[in-house]
Amino acid sequence: MSPRVRNTLISLTIFIVLILVFILQSRSTAHDEVKTSVSAERTKPTEQHSPDVHSPEPAETRPDATPSAITAIRKLRDSGNFKDAEAALIELLAKNPDDTLALRELLIIYHTGAPNLGEALNLEEKLLKQEASNEAEFERYREIAQLAKKEDRAVEFLNQLEPAAQNIAFVIPKTAGQLLESTGDYKKAIEKYREALNYPNERSALVYEHLASAQIKARHYADAQLSLEKAIEDANQYNTVDGREVKMEISTRNAEFQLLDVYLNRGQYQKVLDQANQLLKTDHQNKDLQRFVEMAKMGLNRGKLPRN
Known part of the structure; x- marks a missing residue:
C-alpha cells in the first residue's frame, strides 16, 4: 500500500471516529438534559397544606411539565432515542397523570416514533375526555x-x-x-x-361531502346528488362570507367531480355536459373533465334521455 493511500485511510478513519464521538455526545447531552429537567420537576417546591389534609392534590390543579423538560424530551425523540424519551415521559406522568403536555408527547411516540397503537388509542381517548x-x-x-x-x-x-x-x-x-x-x-x-x-356548523359543506360519499357507496345516487349539490352550495356561501379573522376557503372541486359521477350513474348526460364544460372554462387542460364531456356526448348520442 502506498504511503498516500495509507495516509488517506488514516484520515478517513479519524474523521469517522470524530463523527461517532459527536453523535454519542449529542445523545448523552440530550439524555442529561432530560434527567436534569425531570429531576427539577421532581424536586420543585410544592404548595404547603395544613397537616389535616391527607388527600393528594386534585389533578386539575397539578401543573403540567415545564417547557424545558418537554424540550429536552423532544431532543431525545428527534434523535431517535424513543426509549429514554418514553421513560422520561412516564416519569412525568407518574407525578401528574393528567399532564396534557406529557400525554401528547408520549402519544406522538406511540403513534409515529415507536408505534404502540393500543397505547396511542388509550392516550388519545384520555386527552379527548379532558377536553374534546x-x-x-x-x-x-x-x-x-x-x-x-x-x-x-x-x-x-x-x-x-x-x-x-x-x-x-x-x-x-x-x-x-x-x-x-x-x-x-x-x-x-x-x-x-x-x-x-x-x-x-358553518362548515357543513364538508359533512355533506362525507354524507354523499357514504350514499354513493350505498348506491343511493339520488340522495348523493342532493347532498353534493348542498355541499357545493354551502361551500360557496361559506367562501363568500366576510369578516372572519382567519378564512380558509372550502374547496368544491372534489364535490364537483363526485357530482359529475353521480350524474353519469343516473343517466343525466346533459347535466354532465353542462357542468363539465362550465368547469373547463377555468381548468382548460383537465383530462378528467374532458373525459366527462366525451362520455356525456356518447350518452346523448345513444339517445338516452336524462332521468330527473
Missing part, C-alpha cells in the same frame, strides 16, 4: 383507530363522549361516521353524518 374541543385531535383519533383496526371500539367511545364546546359538537358524529364508513357500514355512517348536520 380540538378537531385535529379527533382526526388523529380516527387515524389511530383505523390503523389499530379498532373502529368499533372508537365508535362506542365517541357515542359516549360529550363535546367541550357547542361549535365542536358536530365533529363527534362526523368522526364516528367516517369510522363506520371505513368498515363498510354505510347505513349507520349515513345516520351519523345526518346527526352531525343537526349541530350548528
